[in-house]
Amino acid sequence: MPTADNAPRRDALNLRIAPAERNLIDRAAASLGVTRTDFILGAARRAAEDALLDRSVMAVSPEAYAEFLARLDVPAQPNERLRQTMQSPSPWAQP
Template sequence: MSTASTTKVPRDTLNLRIPAAERNLIDRAAESAGKTRTDFILEAARRAAEETLLDRALMVVSPEAYEDFLKRLDQPAQPNERLRKTLQSKTPWKAA
């Protein structure tokens, strides 16, 4: 009987030609993360692919909602206590 945890997903092959220095860098990073080179590359590529696609996501709103959005963008910023505190605090890199 096959369960979800024992079912193997078919895999395709992806061949890459990369400079040895880059492969060594990837190998060192994968080892430090306790992953295989393949798993490390797949995870990084998947994350980059998701971010790229999410950056291009299309949001559809009603004309009224879009008009309200544009009006809010055109309004001058309204300072509040949190913003004032942030602007008056010392930057962490200059605190020392």
């Protein structure tokens, strides 16, 4: 159990945010059963990891790249789950 002497150090991060954005974040955090802080930290961490991973270089053979492009050109096949997703309202647009 951490005590005051060995507790990990945490820094404060202050943000200015519009009330509508804060409310959206609060609703999303509540829907996941986490605190606003945990929700924001998780989202920021994922965004930071994605930003860094986007800077990664992947080398593949010309054949593998051609196969990749061919698969991207294949249209998505309609299915019930896709149909439901496309017909449901966006979570951020709901009151």
